[in-house]
Amino acid sequence: MLQGSDLACVRGDRNLFKAVNFILKDGGLMQVNGPNGSGKTSLLRILCGLSAPAAGKITWNGKSVRTLGEAYYSELVYIGHLSGTKDDLTALENLRISSAFSGENISEHQAVEALVDMGLGGREHLPAKVLSQGQRRRVALARLLVSKAKLWILDEPLAALDVSAIQLVKNLLERHLKENGMIVMTTHQDIDMTAASIVQLQLT
Amino acid sequence: MLQGSDLACVRGDRNLFKAVNFILKDGGLMQVNGPNGSGKTSLLRILCGLSAPAAGKITWNGKSVRTLGEAYYSELVYIGHLSGTKDDLTALENLRISSAFSGENISEHQAVEALVDMGLGGREHLPAKVLSQGQRRRVALARLLVSKAKLWILDEPLAALDVSAIQLVKNLLERHLKENGMIVMTTHQDIDMTAASIVQLQLT
Amino acid sequence: MAINWYKYASPASFYSLAGRMIPFFAILAFGLLVAGLYIGFFVAPTDFQQGEAYRIIFIHVPAAWMSMFLYVVMALWAGIGLAFNTRLSSMMATAIAPTGAMFTFVALWTGSLWGKPMWGTWWVWDARLTSELILLFLYIGFMSLQAAIDDPRRADKAGAIIALVGVINIPIIYFSVQWWNTLHQGASVSVTQAPTMASTMLTGMMVMVFAAWMYAIAVILKRVRVIILERERHTAWVSELNERGAL
Amino acid sequence: MFFWIVQRDLLLAMRRRSDVLTTLFFFVIVVSLFPLSVGPEMNMLRMMAPGVVWVAALLASMLSLGRLFSNDYLDGTLEQMLLSSQSLSILVLGKALAHWLVTGVPLVLMAPVLGIQYDLPVDALFVLTTSLLLGTPVLSLIGAIGAALTLGLRGGGVLVSLLVLPLYIPVLIFGAGSVEADMAGLDYDAHLSLLGAFLLVSIVFAPWAAASSLRVSME
Amino acid sequence: MFFWIVQRDLLLAMRRRSDVLTTLFFFVIVVSLFPLSVGPEMNMLRMMAPGVVWVAALLASMLSLGRLFSNDYLDGTLEQMLLSSQSLSILVLGKALAHWLVTGVPLVLMAPVLGIQYDLPVDALFVLTTSLLLGTPVLSLIGAIGAALTLGLRGGGVLVSLLVLPLYIPVLIFGAGSVEADMAGLDYDAHLSLLGAFLLVSIVFAPWAAASSLRVSME
């Protein structure tokens, strides 16, 4: 269970948000909505523990994520604006290495399978820098296919994807939710998701 | 009039497209569609003269763009995946300088107005690096507001924008078309545009 | 005639032409090498100043000359490739670089082995030696730049620019002797020797120079053939050759 | 347009004042490292001085080459410059000038102070400063070619050194040589005029070569 | 995990073999620059040699620091590493080891050859190599702290020098000092044991400091 209580975020001399409260249960989806610059990315980074909130605290199963540290990280996958793909490594290597970081050593076979599922079949061995914007994004998202983490935090996962890829990702997310996973995500695109519980968090 | 005849593009050992033909007239819009990795970005860069096609040629008012060179560039605005915004400069400076590159020296007043129109009022003097993804994109697009160029080439202009910004950009594009401008664009999002003539180019 | 030239400017026909020329140059190189070594070790007399150590000259001088000459030729091909967008010339430039670097290294190595007995030190920071070292860096720079770029077309053009800019260093190698006081001898061997004796040495040296030339041509042609294959793998003629088993 | 570029690059440098300062401190630190590692004999230090100052200037200038185009490349500004209605050579010249103003000029101003640390006589200091004044713009100009060629290549920072150093060497030899000539009581005019000639040649050719390299790198 | 990191970084280095080579050649070129600018007297060169080689090794190692984290930072891998379930210090140690294998080891191997150019006697060459073998890992480890601290700062490449050079200086002094002691016929053991001590201390503390710096830089 991920819980945020009374979260506030200050950037420069601007109060992005305050008194943000939410509870996210197993199988629950939280969509963070709001116009450009309303603080969605900032909130997500706070949830990951990448930056500290100005006030309030975040707990994971009742314990503060700050004190949990690595125990929390091992249950978490964060995919941000930047896709974390290495220009010089191939799609395959990128996937295997980024999975290894979250403690999941996947075999080459598994990785190839995930890439093929993401529509990158035949491009596994191309260096990421020659891939198109959408393909790079797919490589990053392929991590979700092989991840065993419970909590997915996704910042605009649909950006740069074409229609078929969006459908793919949507199915993937719904499967994760069905398997009792949790998702926090932002997106500016309309996407209808079914989930046991959906929290809509509106930032302004 | 922008005309492409028999264009082909090869990347690595992959033929992205060949025999692409189109004619774009004054007031015309060309939408380049296709799934991820189908070569949209590659085509747009070729149209700008940033890279050379493997075969075929592009003419602007009957003359090859390769020989026209700077005369062509002065009638062209290209906004790619990367927005060309400098992290360390403020939104205002970014806009003035990027306009200056295309030979349009705009006054501070004009620039502020354009930024306010793009919904960045009150953030003109923030360095671009603290802006949100969508706000950075808005800074880049603000150039269109002050540009006198005839041909706009836009690679996913709507990425990262929120709903209101998309409406804003749509209006802007339609105004340009009405004033006899020409637009070549790609997008994975649905956008209904009215124009004197619309060319749909489908890449596979 | 003109048509002929065009024909051989295409990688496909050059590939087979080069294939036919290689044995000729290789045999010539080998013959000259054997003759040169025979003259060098069994005909040329002992130098009364340097003793037998001078026999290094038979490789040192050819290697030193080739190193400079090949650079100019490489820059020339690269320049032609850049100006006229002819793929083959750029491939020639790429093929020349490793051989040029090899000769440069050999000139440095033999020079330094010669320097120990003659000057009492492996290395001095003398003008000619230093500029030869710079030449090695230029070759390496050219090759690393090309290796760092994946797209062959871009690699060709980028390499051509740096090769052309680097040509400035060739006259520096030549004229630097006048700018510094130098240990390295500028005069040719004949100064220390009676004319008749010197002439056998000189002959030996010149035969070795020709051997080096022929070797360089053979090796470069061989390498350019590989490069052509690498670059033209998607063309019909390569797959045709491949099917005939005639790669 | 030329002035826009220069002004913009200077503005960026001012935003990041640390850049200017760090190049300068790098220069100072390298020059000051040598007495530490070589030992304190004054006579030897004095003989080393011109060489060390010149090598340090060269390294400092070279290290800052990475910034010359790569930032503009990464954020897409360079694409915009290629599509500018202005001649690309002029843009490159502007960027090289800005680079020199930001990295070269502080070195030139600092050199006499460092020279004093090595106990150089006054007229040697003068020659040292003049030679740097003529030589550092050449470094920026030649450097622009290297920076343009290695754009977007991983490890470009070190690759650029490899490409550019051999070309820097003549500048180094005549720069340091002029001071040594002066200290040996010889005439240093020839050295300085050669540096001047290098400067002219590179002003004419380097922007053009760098502009072509940029086009090649951006394909 | 440690091995994953080392292996990954080595893999990246192999992909870009030019990186390894260019650091090495940078080292070679810097060492070769000095005689050019100082002049060819052998006696003086021999005295300068240990200092020059050490300064060059230090600069070469320092310059490649830029690559240590920044690539991982720019493309978001570093964020992923911070979120890794492994101790960050171990990751940093792995990256520093890979950095040393890629940049330090080639320098150590190359140093004797360069020493010959400066006409160093054989036992001085041996001491030089040993001192580099002990000293260069320290450079990589300390460098990791600097690289972590300057992460994402514009002009980091030069800023990192500024932070790291003062910490490098003791290594430089004792490294070059050991060779000079040997050439002066003195005992060099003390110098080398000190270098060894530096190495131990930095293996213990540097990864931890760099890991904390990374967390600070990524906030």
Place this chain on the structure above:
Amino acid sequence: MDWSNWSEFLAMGGYGIYVWGSYLVTFACVIGEILLIFKRRRTLVKRYGQIFDANGEDTSYQDDKTAV
């Protein structure tokens, strides 16, 4: 000519190590260079065999298309 025996030839008047050191390294370089080229070529030809085998269907497919 004036080498009376092998050992004298090898000694090169006391300069053997320098002379033979030069010649040996030179020939090592030459032979190494040749071997490298041959190796590069061999790996290439081997790889092409595979590539073209795999593409066998590909080319026939193209032929079909032009026929239609």
